[in-house]
Amino acid sequence: MKLPEVEYEAPTTVAEAIDLLAEHLDEASVLAGGQSLIPLLALRLARPAVLIDINGIDELSGVSAADGWVAIGAMTREYVAEESEAVADAVPLLAAALPLIGHEAIRSRGTIGGSLAHADPAAELSAVARALDAEFVVRGPSGERVIPAAQWFEGYLTTSRRPDELLVEVRFPTARGDTGVSFQEVARRHGDFAIVGLAASLVLSGGVISDARLAFAGVSDVPVRAAAAEDLLVGERPSTELFDDAARRATDDIDPPADLHGSSDYRKTVAAAIVRRGLRAAADNAARGSD
Amino acid sequence: MTAIAAERYTGASIKRSEDPRILTGAGRYVDDIKLPGMLHTAFVRSPMAHARVLSVDVSAALALPGVVAVFTGAELEAMTVPGPDALMALMGWAGPTPEFTLLATDTVRLVGDPVAVVVAESRYLAEDGCELVEVEYDDLPPVMDAAFALDPGSPPLFANLGNNIARLHSRHEFGDVSATFADADRVIDFHIDVHRHQNVPMEGRGCIASYDADHGVMTMYAATQSVHVTKIAVAMRLGMEQDKVRVLAGDIGGSFGLKIGASREELAVAAASRAVGRPVKWVEDRGENLTASGQAREESFDVRAAVSNDGALRGLDVKMVVDTGAYPGMGAMVPDIMEAMLPGPYKLMAMGFESTAVTTNKATYVAYRGPWASETFVRERVLNLIARDLGLDPVEIRLRNVAPRTDPPAVMITGRPLVGVTTRESLERVAQLVDFPAFRRRQAEARAQGRYLGIGVATFIEAAPGPRSPEGPSGPMGMESMRLRLEEDGIVALFTGQMPHGQSHQTTLAQIAADEFGVPFEQVRIVVGDTDVVPFGLTGGSRSATMTGGVALHGARQLKAKVLDFAAYLMEASAQDLLITDGNVWVRGDPASAIAVTDVARRAASGQFGADVDAMLEVEATFDGGEGGWSGGTHCAIVEVDAETGIVKVERYVAVEDCGALINPAVVEGQIRGGVAQGIGAVLLERSAYGEDGSFQSATFMDYLMPTACDVPRIEIEHLETVPLDADVNFRGVGEGGMIVAPPTVVNAIEDALSPFGVRIYEQHLPPARILELIAAADPDQ
């Protein structure tokens, strides 16, 4: 399973990287952590003419918090984000999801930006970004633009990043103090991709849900916000019946794919179960937080 | 010299001699070997399950810089001698014999079927070359299940057979089947399926072939369970004299039955080496290993059981179909072993066994750790289904059915005596180790909270090596040979045809020999892996503990006698007054007389003796298994099933095993735990999946899921070392037992967990989605 021949470039600045992307467009693949791309190359499923290795671009790493956002450089390693106090304090849903990504060795190399640019709909980070309305900062020959998560994920392994653009940063909004989160995942084994996953975040104000975010991993070709279920939850007090209703509403609208690991019906059933469990856990966390 | 040491290695968990190199990265596996001028290979493989090959154009591949040669199936046919599969020939197969070429020529019969081999300066370039080989295929309808294969309208995979029958239908009866069923209080019948899964050693198949044209000698560096069987296979296919082939093997990264003889790819590589005149290496990648190396266990059973109201299983009538995949392998032979083993340790009065096997467009059915394991699955499922019908508990139903240990021993309805079988004792011991009443209380409390716990029990026996046959040993496996020699430097060397690939023979055999001979453990060396040097042998069938342990024991004893005769001459004493302990020979009662074994060896090698003195300190020993015997036991699992997601966790696993005397308890326990892990994997995670269109769906570790450290609990093991059968050799094998009995143990537990839903389980693979389907389809009132 050897990689096919490929040209290799290792720019040291974002500008250089963009020039290369502009030159090669769809013939190039950006090599970040490599934990998703290199297996595709080894299986000869991906055949880029050029690899643009951005590991040498130092300015792309780092976590900073300002103005209600936590900005994470695209090349920030997953383990760095996992160890980051800024992330733990301000983006608890991301902190909850990070340890579930693969295994330690994967997180040693895998990057926040790389994972989100790869946009696997079963990936934990995809669901978190969608749930929190994260913002994706891309830079291209004509400058920088910010893409909200709702527009970032376009299809299976497809984002709205243009071929001559580089994802440089992902921003997550700082969670309010009374937020409770839960990342639920049903996977075949510890560390596997989710068969179905749920990023859930609730804000409780005076015991009433004032904000609800639910995003699924693994139920479509992109991460899916369960908007109708969120609407149902806002303004209500947590209860088993409410969460059951939300679970039904959330799964009414989904038509998950079938594969070796589960049929469409199976995924729907499990999705409903994890909505119930995720909401219960998030509500408990929120209640604890507001004590 | 030191005071007399009463060291006893046998029975102790002596640290392994293998580990210093294993733990420091100094092991030598096939892919670690580099020979001067060595080339690398990759195979062009069919992307389709069944097709005619219309043309193969290698010109673009040959033009790629770094590609040295490309051989098509047709060219390899011309370079080799067609013949039957070596292993099948060795085992005396007399059934339908498909004719096919070494690599595919006019027909491809599975996804991954090799069509051509590219030889290049690196594996990278060889794979590049493969992409440039243009093959034109003409689709044929794929035969993807037994039902279609049995249909005379299915396209035959092999022209010379004219159909897809790999084993002619046969039926045998033992006892009075019709009367037993006619008289039964009840007859239950159902269908059971065991799914396709596979060996998956961490090291795939591979070899280096190095042909020395000057001497006409082929040297193979192999990963194999028997260097001699590989040699036979290579010599036969290459049309070479046996003594012109030498097979060497070093460290091997697991096999579990996969690496026996020589695969079609390895034979092609040998032929390629001869053709290009340079050493040629092939190491399969994981995709090849999962897709094309071979798979196992795809068997289906129509089962009828004659049962009496008190839970006695009086008769079984089983109709079995094996899906043997595309090319001949073990699959067609496995029904014979299953038939023999199906009664297990129980008092069956009658048994009917019918079988057939079919060829399909899937990977070849190969031996996988306990190839006959499905007989235990079927039998242990039957007992649980009966127990459920009659409201009996799983231990009780088995106690009612197990044959008592009598003298003379009870005899299986299929003929073998259950000598020394301690199934009853192992069931009773499990019932002591696992508090069943307490579990049932906890289970009830959990159910009230919507949590589903279950407990499962299963028993097995394993012919490791099996009881002594009244007709004496038979077949190439009936006797074990070993050469033992006291080397000039004082090392006691054991030359064995065993080919350890995780079994720790380097350690265990040395323990036995050291004890028997009287030298320290470090003074024994086990020599394996060179056909020029070791006698015939094969590691497999859970036989080495008895057969090789036995020949090591008796051989060491014989060598010691010879050495004492020589020492007697040196010491001017009588041999029966001499002892060897702690590496010294001395006269009983006179410690000052001691001379080191090392000195005795040196003297013998100095060679200045008259004809009446035998200074050749070497023996050729053989052992026929002595009284042999069974291994076996009872396993018990407690699981929790999440009824909303179908995820199963194995909470507790207990194994009570009897393998007679233990040579090295840590080694025994490692074998058991590894086998159980594979059984858990089979039930919860592993499936070699094909689509109806013939596509192969589990070609990576993302889809073929292996159990990890979070999937396998601590396995509690207790040993019953109860019944010595032989004056000397009471070690029995454990290699396969764990993998044989774990699947029914776990499935029984899952069914117990889901009993409130009325779930009955008639299959072995229970991924989460399937668990939810079973719950949804079940009738709680059943």
Added chain:
Amino acid sequence: MADITLRVNGATCTGSPEARKTLADFLRDDLDLTGTHVGCEHGVCGACTVIVDGRAVRSCLMLAVQAAGSEVTTIEGLAPDGELGTLQQAMWDSHSFQCGFCTPGFVMQATAFLSDHPDAGEQQIREALSGNICRCTGYQSIIDGVLLAAERNRER
């Protein structure tokens, strides 16, 4: 092909690997360090695990050129003077392994894990090693080796 320089097991090494050559293949083929094993080439089995700049990584998922300027430790680097380290000794004492093919990956992953989590308990160790596949042992003996090493490290 570019020339790269890196430090492997404390020694400076150079090479000119093709860009597409993985670090695993570079270590094995170009540097003759065959202790690192290749089990799947798609980042799942962990047999190829080495330590790069202090972190355990799957060397089949790194290009050799990406290791330029890095400090790499392979299994051969753990006992350079022939004396087994604490973890290796504990694994020997615990009968951790059988065929040995997965061993280098487990040893390197466990080495990295224990240095960050010296007081880890069994469940934590199991999760940390759940990305390494062993087909022979059922894992218990490996876990026992790691627990024993942790205990012995604490006793020092």
